[in-house]
Amino acid sequence: MAAEPSAASRPPADSTNHGFRVVVAWIALSVVATPLVAILVGRLFPPGNGSAQGTEQVLDNTVLLSVITPVVCLLAVFFVYGLRSFHAAPGAVVDGPPLRNDSRIQILWIVGTGVIVLFLAGFGTFELLQNGAGGGQGPNPIAVPGGSKLQVQVIGQQWQFTYRYPSLGGLESNQLVLPENTDVELHVTSLDVIHSFWAYELGVKADANPGSDNVAFVETKGPETFHVRCAELCGLWHGYMYNNGRVVSSAQFQSWASQQKKLYAAIAPFMNKSPADGGAPYSKTYLPLPSERAG
Amino acid sequence: MTAVAAPPPRPLWRRLLGFNLLTALVLGVGGWYVGWFGAHAVKGLSIAYFADTDYNELSVVMAYIGGVVGFLVGLGFLNYPIARMRGYPPSLREKETHGWTRYFSLCTDHKVVGIQYLWGIGLFFFIGGLNAMLIRTELLRPNHQVFPAGTYLTIVGMHGTMMMGMMTSGILGPFANYLVPIMIGARRMAFPRIEALTFWLLMAAGTILTSTIFFGGFPTGWTGYAPLSNEGNPGMDNYLLFFALVGISMTLLGLNMIATVLTMRAPGLTWTRLPIFVWGVLSTAVLMVLAAPVLIATLGMEMLDRTAQTTFFVAAGGGSSYLYQNLFWVFGHPEVYILALPGFAIVLELLPVFSRKPLWGYRLAVGGLLGVSLLSWFVWQHHLFVSGINGDLRPFYMLSTELISIPTGFTFLCGMMTLWRGNIRFTVPMLFCLAWFFNFLIGGLSGVFLSDVPSDVTTHGSFFSMAHFHYTIMGGLVFTFFAAIYYWVPKMTGWELNERLGKVHFWTMFIFFNSTFFPLFIAGFEGQPRRVVTYSSHLQFLNDWVSVSAFLLGISMLVFLFNLVWSLAFVKKPAEANPWSSRSIEFQLPSPVPVHNFDRIPVFSSDPYGYGEGPVPTWVAPAGAPAGSE
Incomplete structure (x- = not known):
């Protein structure tokens, strides 16, 4: 040790219990900050209360935020305290105490992060299985809300969505209109490249893949207007692939449907009919010819 | 280790000939065109494949593959394999x-x-x-x-x-x-x-x-x-x-x-x-x-x-x-x-x-x-x-x-x-x-x-x-x-x-x-x-x-x-x-590090993090160890 230039200038052993101070400050800060953040910030989180799934996502986001707030507090306290207390004097190169390990801290840390991770995964799974959380679940969904559902097929193509209502005689429209307080079963597919159907206020997102049927569920609430955007890069006009949709009362929905039927009466004979109307079976997917390449 | 003597400088024009970046760029462009025209010749034989585009995409791919090969050859990446195949010793x-x-x-x-x-x-x-x-x-x-x-x-x-x-x-x-x-x-x-x-x-x-x-x-x-x-x-x-x-x-x-x-x-x-x-x-x-x-x-x-x-x-x-x-x-x-x-x-x-x-x-x-x-x-x-x-x-x-x-x-x-x-x-x-x-x-x-x-x-x-x-x-x-x-x-x-x-x-x-x-x-x-x-x-x-x-x-x-x-x-x-x-x-080591890194191969006795644990270890070589060869 004699050869070490810094040994002589090392300050006397520090008797302050830094660890205790940090832990107390962390607990105090977390106890104050976590409820404040959960109450004040959590409700600002998307996508809002436009649907049952949206409400559930907001709750989910709030819980996640409450879990990460103490983690942020720990690092904030640690770095504010540590960088203030443990900085070297200007120009001095003095060795600190040669601490190499402390298995108690390691075990505490591993247990702590492990518990958080298992809670997050468990909670996320629980929330997911409630009603699917509005995400696309593929052709065989695992989280299916009970009761009768209005089927709507969402057909993506470059660069617009078309909505097909099998229960309205295969009616097709470029407007998405849904009745209020209804469970809706969305079948999302594509005619060409991968798109992603994102109804922001409803909390729904489901990729549209050619040749596959991606099912997502949403339970609408009261009347509102919502935004539909494509959330997967789909070529030149991807940025312009957006539209507005509406949730309306049941009566308005019926009158809208009959109005649309009249509007499309001229071309209705050429469109796919639903099996109820004696038409071909309702196709859940479409396969474009590979030789018909856009661009 | 003996210091490496600088070789006598060659004239610039001589240095530009041979395997270097300039040659690589020339051969790269050459290889690009070889691939380009070669693939266009293929297109003539298989019209149906490209019927839906006015562009021969195979030619783009082949051109760049040819270009990369030419570039690497020009840099001299083939010299060593060829020398080894001709019986030269590794170096x-x-x-x-x-x-x-x-x-x-x-x-x-x-x-x-x-x-x-x-x-x-x-x-x-x-x-x-x-x-x-x-x-x-x-x-x-x-x-x-x-x-x-x-x-x-x-x-x-x-x-x-x-x-x-x-x-x-x-x-x-x-x-x-x-x-x-x-x-x-x-x-x-x-x-x-x-x-x-x-x-x-x-x-x-x-x-x-x-x-x-x-x-x-x-x-x-x-x-x-x-x-x-x-x-x-x-x-x-x-x-x-x-x-x-x-x-x-x-x-x-x-x-x-x-x-x-x-x-x-x-x-x-x-x-x-x-x-x-x-x-x-x-x-x-x-x-x-x-x-x-x-x-x-x-x-x-x-x-x-x-x-x-x-x-x-x-x-x-x-x-x-x-x-x-x-x-x-x-x-x-x-x-x-x-x-x-x-x-x-x-x-x-x-x-x-x-x-x-x-x-x-x-x-x-x-x-x-x-x-x-x-x-x-x-x-x-x-x-x-x-x-x-x-x-x-x-x-x-x-x-x-x-x-x-x-x-x-x-x-x-x-x-x-x-x-x-x-x-x-x-x-x-x-x-x-x-x-x-x-x-x-x-x-x-x-x-x-x-x-x-x-x-x-x-x-x-x-x-x-x-x-x-x-x-x-x-x-x-x-x-x-x-x-x-x-x-x-x-x-x-x-x-x-x-x-x-x-x-x-x-x-x-x-x-x-x-x-x-x-x-x-x-x-x-x-x-x-x-x-x-x-x-x-x-x-x-x-x-x-x-x-x-x-x-x-x-x-x-x-x-x-x-x-x-x-x-x-x-x-x-x-x-x-x-x-x-x-x-x-x-x-x-000195800055910048010398060409051969170490005069003698070091022998490690600890990890490099022993701050506060004594002086920096000296990097010793065992007696009689060779100064190292490539």
Whole structure:
């Protein structure tokens, strides 16, 4: 040790219990900050209360935020305290105490992060299985809300969505209109490249893949207007692939449907009919010819 | 060891003849045209294949393959195999020891390759950064088009592809190539010619990607999703060739690193004495070797879809667009840890030096690095949470994704406990390392929202995920990349970097990085999807704020560039051998490190983190050991 230039200038052993101070400050800060953040910030989180799934996502986001707030507090306290207390004097190169390990801290840390991770995964799974959380679940969904559902097929193509209502005689429209307080079963597919159907206020997102049927569920609430955007890069006009949709009362929905039927009466004979109307079976997917390449 | 005498200089015209960059460029252009016209001749025989396009895409692919082969031949990569086939003994004739021309030719000195990488990757990093500035220019106004929509998508794709492709080797290329042999007490890498090959392949790849603008660009972003890529312009082939070449370069680089660390460690350098940086390089190299071949195969299949009308990814032909997504992310998720892990390792390597304490929990830190690289194989379908591929596997991928935060937490714990009760010096490299904690914490915690399926439904594919991976990759990798530059470049070049300018660079970069990317979380929450040329007008203020911050971030990069050029080309203040009072072995050598690294192969008796545990060990050679031969 004699050869070490810094040994002589090392300050006397520090008797302050830094660890205790940090832990107390962390607990105090977390106890104050976590409820404040959960109450004040959590409700600002998307996508809002436009649907049952949206409400559930907001709750989910709030819980996640409450879990990460103490983690942020720990690092904030640690770095504010540590960088203030443990900085070297200007120009001095003095060795600190040669601490190499402390298995108690390691075990505490591993247990702590492990518990958080298992809670997050468990909670996320629980929330997911409630009603699917509005995400696309593929052709065989695992989280299916009970009761009768209005089927709507969402057909993506470059660069617009078309909505097909099998229960309205295969009616097709470029407007998405849904009745209020209804469970809706969305079948999302594509005619060409991968798109992603994102109804922001409803909390729904489901990729549209050619040749596959991606099912997502949403339970609408009261009347509102919502935004539909494509959330997967789909070529030149991807940025312009957006539209507005509406949730309306049941009566308005019926009158809208009959109005649309009249509007499309001229071309209705050429469109796919639903099996109820004696038409071909309702196709859940479409396969474009590979030789018909856009661009 | 006897000093190497400088060979007598040859006249310039004689030096220009032979195998060098000039020849390589000439042969590269020649090879390009051979492939171009050759493939056009093939087209005449198979009209049906190309009936639906007025462009012969096979000719684009063959032209670039011919160009790359010509380029490598011109650099002299075939000389050695041919000499060996003709019966010449093995040698390292390409290990030039003098002159600036070695930086522009095939050189097998690992220190030359490291510096070649630093400037080469720096060049393409700069191009990628310029693309980011153009993106933010377009997004200044919600509906006004600065660029046509197709050009904008090409810019977005070039930015992403350049960064994700080039920066995979951002740490391993310059710093691991330069430092790993020194840190393990070797004089060279295991495969010096392959080491040079990885660099020149990367330069060829970068040129190919940049030249996509002559072929109409590509519309897919850096992910290149099929079937959108099936209908792209011929510029799409540039993307495919670029990433395939990067994949080859990565595989070879990784293999070389693994072989070097496994076989060439000096006596006494046991696994628990290995510098943590070398552990980080090793775990990254394993990911590279296992992940990059998947990428090469995927892009090869896509290339066949485009040129030979196979239908791997076309649903109507029996293929699947999910297949591409799966294959891409089987590569793609390890890829993001290929980017992040070297950053972890640099932070853990530098913290002991600047807090004057041993690395706390060495084994836990190593376990964290290896744990991340293991777990990164089991998470890729979180990129497909809403794609509908496998609804009932989502809980598993949610769990595996969140599990990664445990080994990542090891890095945080070891780093924080290393700082604990230390004597922290706020040097420029240390500032960048401390910023890593801030950035990666935000990056990691925003990942919690993306890994949770109900929350991901809204954030998926939005600016939220874009902000998340910029926090992890730019905040995690690029900040540590600069830490490494300020820490090691004086050692590598022998000249100091200006510290005051370094601090200006750090503070402007840190502030404007956060002011650029934090608001993007909000933009994503508000519903702005990624890669859009237009957005809702109520998001204009947010986007303008981000754009202005991004421009200031760009100016901060210019401060760095000025510092680099000013310090290394004009001031040229000689760097001390050990400016940071580090105990690591590379700082016990002169700056810059001599051609043969060590007079005698060192014998290690401890790890390099024994701060406060006695004097720096002297690196002794056992009596009678040879001075070392190649």
